[in-house]
Amino acid sequence: MQRMGMLIGVEPHMIAEYKRLHAAVWPEILDLISRCNIRNYTIFLREPENLLFGTWEYHGTDFEADTAKMAADPKNLEWWSFTIPCQKPLASRKEGEWWAMMEEVFHLD
Template sequence: MPAPRRVASVIRLRPEHAETYRMLHRAVPQPVLDTLSRAHVTNYSIFLREDTLFAYYEYTGEDYDADMAAIADDPQTRRWWTLTDPCQQPLDSARPGERWVTGEELFHLD
């Protein structure tokens, strides 16, 4: 089995929505979690420092683009995003339409 693909990304948290964002993530809907699992997303964590959200997950599938498209097409996940997206503000370096900006992996201790 190949090693998982490690993905890290960042986005800003709008300070006025910080408590809402925390509350939402205390009870992520099970259908959203199931969609992530079906798309081979594991070890998913989101961290907060000041107004920056840092996400990390591992991808264990074979077709990353197709699995990410399946997540984006899932109606429950799309509904979830209508709740979480207003809490977030993409970085200035984000391309048009891009929300979470993926980071470049510079180091990994295995």
């Protein structure tokens, strides 16, 4: 199992829409996340900085294949057409990242 954390901004005028979307995530998206071996997925919002912090656990054996499967899924592409306009990537993110990935420096079970 691998824990992951990520950070992105959210457009201030899109916060209510982002919350609305995530209050009723489409069942197909929830199923896809599970089929891609992601568990304990949580997104937190920090205002007034308008930052989203996401964390999850990856329970699979081929993260690249699972993320490729997720990125290619037609229903997920439709979902992203609603969520991506709400997001504001950090300027400091690495090449190829949308959400800026974070290093785990402490964990207690």
